[in-house]
Amino acid sequence: xxxxxxxxxxxxxxxxxxxxxxxxxxxxxxxxxxxxxxxxxxxxxxxxxxxxxxxxxxxxxxxxxxxxxxxxxxxxxxxxxxxxxxxxxxxxxxxxxxxxxxxxxxxxxxxxxxxxxxxxxxxxxxxxxxxxxxxxxxxxxxxxxxxxxxxxxxxxxxxxxxxxxxxxxxxxxxxxxxxxxxxxxxxxxxxxxxxxxx
Numbered sequence: 001x002x003x004x005x006x007x008x009x010x011x012x013x014x015x016x017x018x019x020x021x022x023x024x025x026x027x028x029x030x031x032x033x034x035x036x037x038x039x040x041x042x043x044x045x046x047x048x049x050x051x052x053x054x055x056x057x058x059x060x061x062x063x064x065x066x067x068x069x070x071x072x073x074x075x076x077x078x079x080x081x082x083x084x085x086x087x088x089x090x091x092x093x094x095x096x097x098x099x100x101x102x103x104x105x106x107x108x109x110x111x112x113x114x115x116x117x118x119x120x121x122x123x124x125x126x127x128x129x130x131x132x133x134x135x136x137x138x139x140x141x142x143x144x145x146x147x148x149x150x151x152x153x154x155x156x157x158x159x160x161x162x163x164x165x166x167x168x169x170x171x172x173x174x175x176x177x178x179x180x181x182x183x184x185x186x187x188x189x190x191x192x193x194x195x196x197x198x
Contacts (some may be wrong), residue, residue, distance in 0.1 A: 019084040022076065023103055027100040031074065035128060037082035043120045047083040048146045051190050052116045053088055055151075056144070059185040061093060069111065069181065070094050077113070079136040085129055088144075091180060107136035111180045116144040134158055134165050140180055141165050149173075151190040 016037025019164030022028065031042040053073065061071045069091050073187060074088040084104060092098070113133045115125040133141050143154040151176050156165035169177070175185040 007135045016082060018081050019078045019104075022084055025152065031086055034076075034082065034084035035124065035132070043084075043118065045118060046146075048151075048190070049088075049116050049118055049148070052144050052146075052151055055187075055190060056114060056185070058091055060089070060183070063183055063185075064091060066094065068094055070096075072105070075102075077107055077110055077136075077138075078104050079107050079132050083132055083136075085124075087113040087129075087133075091140075107138060112136050112140040112142065113138050114142045114144065117146070130156065130165055134163055137163075151187045151192075153187065172185055 010030045017025075017039060018037070019034060022032065022034055022060070031075055032039050057071060057073055064071055070093075071089065071091050073089050074086065075090065076084045077090065078084050087110075090103050090105065090110050091112040092109045093111060096105065098105060098109065113129075115121070115129060117125045130141050137158065138158070139158045141158075143156075145152045145154070150172065154167065154172040155169045155171065155175075155177060157168045157179070158164070159166050171187060173186070173188050175183060175187055177183040
């Protein structure tokens with residue numbers, strides 16, 4: 001691939017980009033998302049982001065019934081022709097038709113989308129992406145925030161009548177939910193001043 005081709009992705013076509021374009025654009029930075037037909041390049045993440053993701057990924061992988069669910073990160077979700085965000089973490093149906101070469105999940109395969117908010121993603125993670133996930137029918141959504149070094153999880157469930165998320169809890173020290181499966185996670189192991197424990 002020539003340097004000239006690799007450098008053209010930041011000049012979008014007049015009609016914007018489509019979900020399939022993410023697998024074909026040469027030189028596209030990893031973890032680039034598609035929101036409303038525009039490419040969103042992810043900034044380097046802070047340590048809190050990495051620690052929160054590690055904690056949740058390990059816990060959900062341990063707790064999710066393996067015959068029903070799979071936990072994934074760094075996989076995008078096609079929500080529509082011009083929408084292909086990449087949740088920080090997702091839980092999908094284990095029987096979803098996804099092969100080993102896949103780079104994305106269809107929306108109907110995803111049960112839970114998790115976003116860990118970063119300074120550059122506040123607007124997307126708090127407003128735009130939850131709206132897109134809800135409109136696509138993803139039943140559960142969690143938003144994770146850094147509250148002065150303490151992890152806070154805002155959990156939502158889809159109201160099928162309105163196609164909007166409704167809050168089911170705000171969790172500061174322990175995340176305790178019965179859906180999409182029994183979940184008990186100690187959130188206090190996250191501490192900006194020390195390593196991830198447990």
